[in-house]
Amino acid sequence: xxxxxxxxxxxxxxxxxxxxxxxxxxxxxxxxELESQRYDRMGYNARALSEGVIxxxxxxxxxxxxxxxxxxxxxxxxxxxxxxxxxxxxxxxDGSIRFEQDQPANVGNGFALTVLLLRGEANRYISLSxxxxxxxxxxxxxxxxxxxxxxxxxxxxxxxxxxGVPEPQQDLKTHTEIFARQGFTQAEMIGLVACGHTFGGVxxxxxxxxxxxxxxxVNNTSGNVHFDSTFITFDNNIATEYLDxxxxxxxxxxxxxxxxxxxxxSSDGNRTMNSFRNQRVFFKTCADLFxxxxxxxxxxxxxTQVIEPMPVxxxxxxxxxxxxxxxxxxxxxRLWNTHEDPERSAEVCWLDRLGHECDGCCWQLGHTSDQxxxxxxxxxxxxxxxYSFNQTTRYPILDANSSVSKFWFxxxxxxxxxxxxxxxxRYALQDVVMLADxxxxxxxxxxxxxxxxxxxxxxxxxxxxxxIIDDLPVVRTINVPMTTPTSRNxxxxxxxxxxxxxxxxxxxxxxxxxxxxxxxxxxxxxxxDCA
Ligand code: HEM
Ligand SMILES: *[C@@H]1O[C@H](CO)[C@@H](O)[C@H](O)[C@H]1NC(C)=O
Ligand SMILES: *[C@@H]1O[C@H](CO)[C@@H](O)[C@H](O)[C@H]1NC(C)=O
Ligand SMILES: *[C@@H]1O[C@H](CO)[C@@H](O)[C@H](O)[C@H]1NC(C)=O
Ligand SMILES: *[C@@H]1O[C@H](CO)[C@@H](O)[C@H](O)[C@H]1NC(C)=O
Ligand SMILES: *[C@@H]1O[C@H](CO)[C@@H](O)[C@H](O)[C@H]1NC(C)=O
Ligand SMILES: *[C@@H]1O[C@H](CO)[C@@H](O)[C@H](O)[C@H]1NC(C)=O
Ligand SMILES: *[C@@H]1O[C@H](CO)[C@@H](O)[C@H](O)[C@H]1NC(C)=O
Ligand SMILES: *[C@@H]1O[C@H](CO)[C@@H](O)[C@H](O)[C@H]1NC(C)=O
Numbered sequence: 001x002x003x004x005x006x007x008x009x010x011x012x013x014x015x016x017x018x019x020x021x022x023x024x025x026x027x028x029x030x031x032x033e034l035e036s037q038r039y040d041r042m043g044y045n046a047r048a049l050s051e052g053v054i055x056x057x058x059x060x061x062x063x064x065x066x067x068x069x070x071x072x073x074x075x076x077x078x079x080x081x082x083x084x085x086x087x088x089x090x091x092x093x094d095g096s097i098r099f100e101q102d103q104p105a106n107v108g109n110g111f112a113l114t115v116l117l118l119r120g121e122a123n124r125y126i127s128l129s130x131x132x133x134x135x136x137x138x139x140x141x142x143x144x145x146x147x148x149x150x151x152x153x154x155x156x157x158x159x160x161x162x163x164g165v166p167e168p169q170q171d172l173k174t175h176t177e178i179f180a181r182q183g184f185t186q187a188e189m190i191g192l193v194a195c196g197h198t199f200g201g202v203x204x205x206x207x208x209x210x211x212x213x214x215x216x217x218v219n220n221t222s223g224n225v226h227f228d229s230t231f232i233t234f235d236n237n238i239a240t241e242y243l244d245x246x247x248x249x250x251x252x253x254x255x256x257x258x259x260x261x262x263x264x265x266s267s268d269g270n271r272t273m274n275s276f277r278n279q280r281v282f283f284k285t286c287a288d289l290f291x292x293x294x295x296x297x298x299x300x301x302x303x304t305q306v307i308e309p310m311p312v313x314x315x316x317x318x319x320x321x322x323x324x325x326x327x328x329x330x331x332x333x334r335l336w337n338t339h340e341d342p343e344r345s346a347e348v349c350w351l352d353r354l355g356h357e358c359d360g361c362c363w364q365l366g367h368t369s370d371q372x373x374x375x376x377x378x379x380x381x382x383x384x385x386x387y388s389f390n391q392t393t394r395y396p397i398l399d400a401n402s403s404v405s406k407f408w409f410x411x412x413x414x415x416x417x418x419x420x421x422x423x424x425x426r427y428a429l430q431d432v433v434m435l436a437d438x439x440x441x442x443x444x445x446x447x448x449x450x451x452x453x454x455x456x457x458x459x460x461x462x463x464x465x466x467x468i469i470d471d472l473p474v475v476r477t478i479n480v481p482m483t484t485p486t487s488r489n490x491x492x493x494x495x496x497x498x499x500x501x502x503x504x505x506x507x508x509x510x511x512x513x514x515x516x517x518x519x520x521x522x523x524x525x526x527x528x529d530c531a
Pocket of ligand 4: 213214215218
């Protein structure tokens with residue numbers, strides 16, 4: 001194995017690839033989670049969020065045709081955010097829509113269905129309000145729209161915000177004031193409404209005074225009259241049909257007093273709407289406005305950086321202590337934006353626990369044809385290819401004395417090895433606490449073997465688990481007594497602990513003084529049956 005020295009390699013990579021900027025340094029549990037939820041959309045290791053908008057006319061849990069989750073998810077993000085007051089810094093996208101459905105502006109089951117469908121994706125690293133933001137973005141991106149910047153870190157409200165969602169019977173002056181209170185100019189108001197109303201429509205059953213023709217029985221619909229002719233496709237038809245006079249938008253051609261889209265769209269002499277004849281202008285405007293919309297949060301909430309895809313991302317990397325005193329290493333790695341390539345070979349390499357290179361410390365990674373995932377935005381599909389440390393039950397097995405401290409990847413696509421090591425930082429992994437392979441499950445009961453490296457002075461061992469309280473995930477800690485190890489073979493003590501309340505993801509934490517060592521997330525289904 002020939003390696004350039006790290007500083008020289010960093011220099012070279014800066015020189016040759018100036019445009020590749022580290023998204024962040026792995027591991028970072030919150031950013032890792034936000035990145036996966038954002039980019040692992042379909043296929044291998046995919047998250048569930050996009051299932052509701054593929055195909056885009058999908059309407060889960062609902063009984064009617066003519067409606068779509070995509071439309072509800074976008075509308076929910078707007079209505080949740082629409083309570084914001086820029087002056088006082090109150091309200092904003094904070095999940096408060098859960099408590100606001102008795103407000104007249106929030107009629108219909110769209111908000112309840114959205115929260116019900118999406119809340120299961122929230123966890124201790126990604127709040128319900130982050131998921132509502134990402135639900136709207138996913139709908140836009142997946143259904144033909146532009147890529148919208150996403151940040152995480154929203155904090156969920158525990159009660160309703162002051163009402164503030166606009167309603168169609170209000171006049172133009174009121175709407176302009178409402179959008180100004182939310183932090184948007186008049187031109188931005190026109191943009192936001194047009195961008196929002198490219199999806200969905202107005203239902204007769206909720207607004208019989210606007211959609212007067214009751215077509216609910218016809219084709220089993222809710223009588224939803226769509227804003228444009230392509231109600232599940234993100235496009236500028238909302239603007240061109242309005243300008244050409246061919247629109248059926250009920251907020252343009254309906255009764256005068258509720259024609260809010262007509263008043264808003266024409267409020268600058270159609271200047272903004274005319275600019276939307278250009279699809280590129282429409283996409284760019286919508287992408288910017290949606291990003292600002294979902295980033296409108298109560299004052300004091302700190303959002304993360306924009307979540308960019310990690311070019312080479314390890315996932316689920318963990319160590320398992322074996323009965324014979326050695327250590328197994330498991331995990332996956334995602335190569336973003338590439339295709340399957342029979343010529344490609346990929347290796348994981350590692351340094352021992354003292355940070356030295358070691359003999360045989362590289363392992364050929366495995367790949368099967370199902371290890372591909374995709375992400376869609378800007379009407380383009382990005383493919384990623386995954387490799388696995390576990391090549392049909394063969395994984396790197398480490399001598400526990402040498403163990404591991406950092407790993408990296410070496411990829412060869414036929415023109416020499418490329419080193420992927422986070423610009424020389426490599427990927428850090430702790431070996432102080434890990435699961436033992438005596439761990440197993442029996443019905444609800446998980447029996448954990450927890451291996452703790454000898455020769456350190458642990459002060460506390462606990463699990464970080466999640467419970468759902470009032471529909472939201474909260475972290476709870478479960479102490480693991482360290483009175484007597486059940487096994488002391490080799491370099492680790494193994495403590496046995498049983499618990500039948502570990503359902504969502506959880507991890508093990510060991511405190512040594514004020515230092516913390518934590519495993520990555522573990523899940524029940526990864527455990528073998530006890531038998
Ligand atoms: C003055 C501002 C606005 C008014 C008066 C307004 C009014 C309405 C009304 C009356 C409906 C029909 C709801 C139903 O029947 O289910 C609707 C639907 C919708 N609105 Fe707005 N809206 C405004 C701004 C926005 C904005 C800024 C967005 C997003 C950025 C948005 C997104 C949507 C979507 C996606 C739907 C379709 C929902 C579905 O079909 O299920 N609206 N709007
Ligand atoms: C409408 O369709 C749903 C399922 O798609 C069905 O459960 C419901 O009974 C239908 N309603 C009517 C009035 O046909
Ligand atoms: C927004 O907050 C400011 C400052 O607290 C307050 O004076 C104003 O009335 C609020 N606006 C609305 C529409 O509630
Ligand atoms: C009402 O809807 C029906 C069914 O689509 C249609 O035939 C009829 O022309 C509509 N009436 C009006 C006044 O739009
Ligand atoms: C009902 O479905 C038929 C066949 O798909 C379609 O031609 C017709 O326009 C639909 N009617 C309404 C009111 O949506
Ligand atoms: C804006 O466009 C609509 C649709 O073409 C038209 O009816 C209206 O007169 C225009 N308004 C202005 C102020 O130009
Ligand atoms: C390793 O891969 C095999 C075959 O895909 C699978 O059956 C096994 O569960 C994997 N083991 C682990 C620990 O991931
Ligand atoms: C374990 O590693 C240390 C440091 O490299 C070495 O001094 C020691 O001899 C090793 N012990 C065994 C049992 O291999
Ligand atoms: C869980 O399994 C352990 C080990 O088999 C056993 O000692 C314990 O009683 C079980 N707990 C429950 C609640 O079944």
